[in-house]
Amino acid sequence: MPETKFQDFIFSIMMVILMVFAMVTYNIALGSGGLSNELFLEVLKALPLTCLIAFLIEFLFVGKIVHKITFKILDVKKSQPIFITLMISCLTVAFMCPIMTLVANLLFEFESWENLFVNWIQTWTLSFPMALFWQIFYAGPLVRFLFRKIFKNRLKASN
Secondary structure (H helix, E strand, O other): OOOHHHHHHHHHHHHHHHHHHHHHHHHHHHHHHOHHHHHHHHHHHHHHHHHHHHHHHHHHHHHHHHHHHHHHHHOOOOHHHHHHHHHHHHHHHHHHHHHHHHHHHHHHOOHHHHHHHHHHHHHHHHHHHHHHHHHHHHHHHHHHHHHHHHHHHHHHHHH
C-alpha cells in the first residue's frame, strides 16, 4: 500500500507501535496474571525501546525479506490484493514474532543463559497466535485505514 519510502517509513512506524503495544501488554498480562491499571504504565515504560528495536528489525530486514517472498510466490497482476495483504501480514508475524520474543526475553525477562532457550520458546509459542490474530483482524486493518486517511490526497493523485 505505501508507494514511497517516506510512506513505507510512516506505515511501518504506525504498525510497529500498534503491534508492540498490544504484544507487550499481552505478554506482561500473561506473566502477571491479568490486566491492571499498573500494567499499562509498565507497558508505556517498555514501549520506546521495544518499538525502536522492532521498527529497525522490520524496516531494515524483515520487511524486505517478506516482500521478496510474497512477490516470488504471488503474481501482483493475477492475485487479488487481499491475498497479497494477508501473505505480507502472515509472513511479517512469522518472522517478527520469534525475533521480538527473543529480544523481549533478553531485555525484560533474562535470568540466565541456562533458561533463555526454553523461556523464549514458551513466550514465542504463547505470543504467536495472539500476534497473528491481532495483526490480521485489528492492527492491520486499523493501520491501513488510518494510513489511507492520512495519505488520501497523495494516494488518489498517484492512481
